[in-house]
Every structure is written in structure tokens, then in C-alpha cells.
Amino acid sequence: MRKSALNLLRALASLKLTLFGIVALLLGVLLAYFNQGHSSLYIVPPLSLLALNLLAAIVFNPRIRQNSGLLMFHICLLMIAVLTLLSELTSMKGRIEITQGTAFEAGSVTVTEQGAWHPLDRLQRVGFVQGDIAVDYVAGLRRGATRSQLLQANNGTAVVGDNLAFSSQGYRFYTTSNKGFAAIINWYSKEGQIARGAIHFPSYPLYDWKQHNQWQAPSGERLDFRLMIQTPLDTERDWTLRNTENGTMELTLPDKTVRTLKPGEYIELGDGLLEFEAVRMWMGYKIFFDPFLAWFFAAALVGVAGIAWHYYLKLSSDGNRRSAVARKAGRGGVVSSS
């Protein structure tokens, strides 16, 4: 029984199985690439096979065990496979749009991927307020630097954008190309309740030609908002996208009546009063959480160091052997092209 188990493990350590595993992974990668959204289905089986093959090879293959660099490389490859599994279980990806002047709310996050072991209550501990937003453009609408100011609870300020993420509680917040204008509105009900909110218009300047959105008032009216920005988009010169003070709001009521509101103006509806307070900006963030990121990096780097060390030793010993043979044969040089 023990012998057959050992034989099975030795078979698992086979180099031929490694080749089969790599070919299977190649096919898996191609399938995942062409059928995006089902990557786990195609990647997990060959990766699991290769992980088992690696583990068995590390234990049973004397060539790997006796070469420290090769051993290091294969252990790191195995670590990367294990880390991939742990990362799948604990990581989280999401997105959120935050209006200038408002605080981050964990409840508003759209979670796009979440591992089974990821504790989402941890996100509740993240706190910051969105500050000013500025995005540079050069002529031809090519986006330059993004600067998004975040005000932290300890009165600190962070400016993030492009290659710099905001990090809090292990979550990383990355600015995206998705950003635009928002209308800050206040709803005053006849019962005296006040509600404040923001209507985000489509990403700007990508959709500068359709800056409108809909909102249903608490009284039930469905309203159509169109943001009118006084400064037209000039694509032929360098400019900076930032908050504008001179936007007006075109409001289409259910009876198709159109009203234009300036900041601070209001309109009376069935059960309350709607005030258009101001135009602000919003920034779209990508949220990323993976506690094993540094481990991935370390494993990859140590693995490459291992294989580099292995090749260095192998190539230099082969070179020395070749020189010795050449000396013995009485020729110091080598055959060259001429």
C-alpha cells in the first residue's frame, strides 16, 4: 500500500507530467483570454495539476533537491500557486464614485469580486472625505496627470492619482479615468425633513454631449436633469478639468415643462421643495484588497533569483569544463564564423 502510494507520488513528480501541465496551462490561458469571465474554470485545473507535480518533484526529484537555486525557484513557483489560492479566498475588488465634499461610505461600494474569507466589515473602518479634483489634458483630449485630494480623519491630506493609490486598512483606492460633474441637491419635505444628495452625470469629457441623468423625488415625480456647463469643451488646447462654478441645471418635469435653475435656486414640487445647491465633481475609484500582494512579489523575486543562480552555476561550470577540454586538446580558442 505504502509502496504504491510512493510510486504514485513518484509518477506525480514526472517531468513529462510537467510538460503536460504546462501545455494544459497554455490552453487554459488561451481559453481564459478568449472567453473572459470564466478564467478560474480554465486556469484552476492545470494550475492544481502543476502545483501537485511541483510538490512531488520538490520531494522526489534529486536534481531539484541537490541544486539550491533550482530548489528555490520551484519552491517559489509552488508558493505562487498557493498564494494564488489564498488571494482568491481573501481578496476583494470593487468600485465607487465619490462626490467632492462628501465622505467615503462603505455601503456605496459596488463589490465586483470578493473572496469567501474576506471580511467586508473591515471596509467600514476606512474614512476620508473627497477633496478637490483636477485632471490635466493636452490638446487633442489626451489625459495627463490626475490629482485627487483626500481629506483624512487625522486632518491629513493625501493627493492621489495615476501611479499613486490611497491606502487605508489594507484597501487601495485607485483613481480611474471615470470622473465628471455632479449636481448637489437638497430636498425639503413639507413635514420639515431635509435630505441632501448628489446626482452624478456621465463621465466627462468622454460623454460631454450627454450630461443628463434622471432622479425620482421622494414625492414620486420622475425628473430629468441636464447639466449646462457655460465653458464649452475646447479640444484644441491644453486645459485642466476641475470644478466649475458657472453650471446651470435644466430640469424637465413629468409634464415636460422645462425649468432652468442656477446654483441656490429651487423649484416647488408636489410634496416638497427641490433646491439645486451647486455643481461639484465626482471621482470614480477602483478598490483593491489583497493581503498577499507583498508575498507574491517576494516569492516571484526570490524565485527568479533562484533560477538565475542555478543558471549562473550551471553555465559557469560548463564553461570551465569546456576550457579544460580545449586546453587538453591543445587549442585555446574556439570556432568562430571567420
Add this chain to the structure above:
Amino acid sequence: MLFLHLSPEQVCLLIAIVAYSLAAIAAWAAVLTRRRLDSIVTIATSLAVAACLLSIALRWQQTGNGPFLTLYEVLLSNLFSLGFIFIVIYITVPRARPASLLVLPLLSLLGWWTFDADPAPLVLPATYDTALLWIHVGVGKVFLGMNLVAVGLAGLIFLRQLNRNLFPVNAVSADDELDELAWRFMAVAFVFHSLMLIAGAVWAQDAWGRFWAWDSLETWAFITWLVMALSLHARITYRMPRWSGSLLIFSVFILAFLTFFGVPFTSVGPHKGIL
């Protein structure tokens, strides 16, 4: 009269192409006439590399950006880096000199392609303003340079299979030696390709909030890495005929070539600097 319509950077490029072509002719003439023309190859290739470097410098001064974005820039920078890596190997590893028979004509062709590409500059995206770009691109260029030399050596084995009289052993090293040397360069290329993937992943994490996505360039770069791993493993697992080993080296180069010079310019993704 052609020179009158060319910018100084294009004149430099043209000089580089002519110098690479001369070096290629010298390498072939050396084999066909059994004469030592190493110094001509060395001088012509060095001149080509210097002309490429000057062309890059002139363009950089004009646009304010390094050669990272357009097909023209990527071709031009590789024309420099591949030539530079090759000439360093040519001088320091005499046994690898036969690779010049294929590498130098390839560089000449790459030069003509560069000359034909649109030189219009583009603005570098803000995410390219990082030291990681230099590391990622730098190690990538070393990988491609090593792979190119391996292709040069493996190509001779392959051509010799087709015509035994093409490269007599007294003119060009024996197949065993070419094969062993080609796989040495492949081993070094594998290390640098791995580093390129790591640096790229770190950059992608900083710039786009993920270290991996099924982005065309990332996927094809990973496929190239897997084919390299497969080739290196196959070589130690089986006693492969040398020509099939050569085919594996070619396949890695073809994948890498398409990944470097094809995929970024046909796909819409972060690497293209979509705004």
C-alpha cells in the same frame, strides 16, 4: 535629394540601416569567402548602434518623451537595444559570432520597417511617468536581445538541416556547439523575461490597480513565458533532435516579436495609453 526631406533623426536612422546592412553583408562575405571580417562587422554594427542612439536622443529632445509609445518609437528603441546587446555579445562571446549571419539581416529588416513606420509623436500617458517603466522595458529588451541571439544560432542549425553545404563546419561552428550556446542564451532570456513580467505586474498594480488582467499584452507575454518554460523543460526531458529545439526557440521569438511589435498596436488597452 532624399536627405533634404528627412529630419535629422531620420537621417541617423537611415545611417543605422545602411550600417546594419553593411555589417550583414560583411558577416556573410566572411563565411562565403573564408576570410576574417570580424572587425568590419564590429565597426559597422557599432556605427549602427551609435546612429540609433543619436536618432533616439534627437527625437527625445524634440518630443520631450522617451521612445515608449508609438510603433515607430518602440521599433527605433529596439533597433538600438537589440543591436547594442548583439554587439556586446559579438565582442565578448566569440563563439556566438555565427549568429551575426541571421541577426544582422534581421536588424536591417527591422530598420526598414522602422523607417516605414509613422514617426508622429504621441503624448505619454501620466501612468508612464514612473521608474518602473524603465525597469520593465529595460529587462524586456535584454530578454529579446538574448532570444534574438539564440534565434541566430538556432537558425543556422535549421538552415544546415536544409542544406548541409550551406555552412561548412570549418566556417561555422558545429551544430552541437551552436545548439548548446543557443540554449544558454535562452536560459538567460528566461530569467530576464521573468523579471519583465514581475516589473510589469508591479507597474500595473500601481497604475491600474491590478497586477494581472486578461489584457492582450499581458496574456501574450505570459504565453511567451510558458512556451519558454515548456521549451527549457522539454530539452531536459527528451533527447530532442536539434532542429526541433530550433523550432521551439523560433516559436518563442515569434511570440515575443508579435507581443512586442504587434499586440500593443492592435489592441485597445492600458498599454496603448487609452484616454
